[in-house]
Amino acid sequence: METVNDRMTHPVLSIEQDKTVKNAAEIIYSKRVGSLLVTENENHIGIITKTDLMTRVLIKDLDAKTIKVSEVMSSPLYTIDSGESLEAAREMLREKSIRHLTVTRNDEVVGILSIKDL
Numbered sequence: 001m002e003t004v005n006d007r008m009t010h011p012v013l014s015i016e017q018d019k020t021v022k023n024a025a026e027i028i029y030s031k032r033v034g035s036l037l038v039t040e041n042e043n044h045i046g047i048i049t050k051t052d053l054m055t056r057v058l059i060k061d062l063d064a065k066t067i068k069v070s071e072v073m074s075s076p077l078y079t080i081d082s083g084e085s086l087e088a089a090r091e092m093l094r095e096k097s098i099r100h101l102t103v104t105r106n107d108e109v110v111g112i113l114s115i116k117d118l
Contacts, residue, residue, distance in 0.1 A: 004089050005082040007118065008103045008111030014039045015048070017070035021057050024048050024069050034114055035100050038073045044109055046075035047100055077102045082110055089113055 014037040015024050024036055028050060038046040048069050056072040057064055078096050080089055082105045089101060093115055103111035 002086055003082065004080055004084050004086065004101075004103055004113055005105075005111075007086065008082065008113045009033070009117065010103075010111035012037055012102075012109055012112055014044070015069055016040070017045060017068065017073070019069050020065055021048075021053065021062075021067045021069060021072060022064040025053055025064060028053070034116070035112060037077070037102065037109065037112070038069055038075075040070075044077055044102065046070070046073035047077060047102070047112075048073045049100060051099065074098075079104050079109075080113065081105065086118055090118055093118075 013031055013033055017038050017040045027036060035047050035049040037044045038048055052072050078098060079102045080092055082103050099115045101113045102109055103113050
């Protein structure tokens with residue numbers, strides 16, 4: 001049986017909450033990923049995604065050079081253990097109406113699982 005561990009993206013890329021949305025967009029583009037975990041003092045506090053960039057910045061015509069990641073990130077993070085089944089992940093995504101899960105192992109973040117990974 002495939003587990004979350006088999007499909008997750010790793011290593012996890014992150015950005016500090018006080019960086020600008022432009023900084024986040026540059027990382028997302030250059031690393032070819034769909035999301036970044038947002039950190040505060042090395043603790044994961046949220047996530048910023050391509051969708052967040054479109055719906056919370058571009059559509060509202062906000063200045064990506066001045067808006068902070070913390071102003072447009074999604075929070076709280078929803079997590080799933082790396083050993084869980086893909087069906088459990090699908091169910092959690094559906095229940096929470098979200099597109100990304102933070103994957104943990106022994107309470108440590110080890111990856112990201114996107115709805116696209118399923």
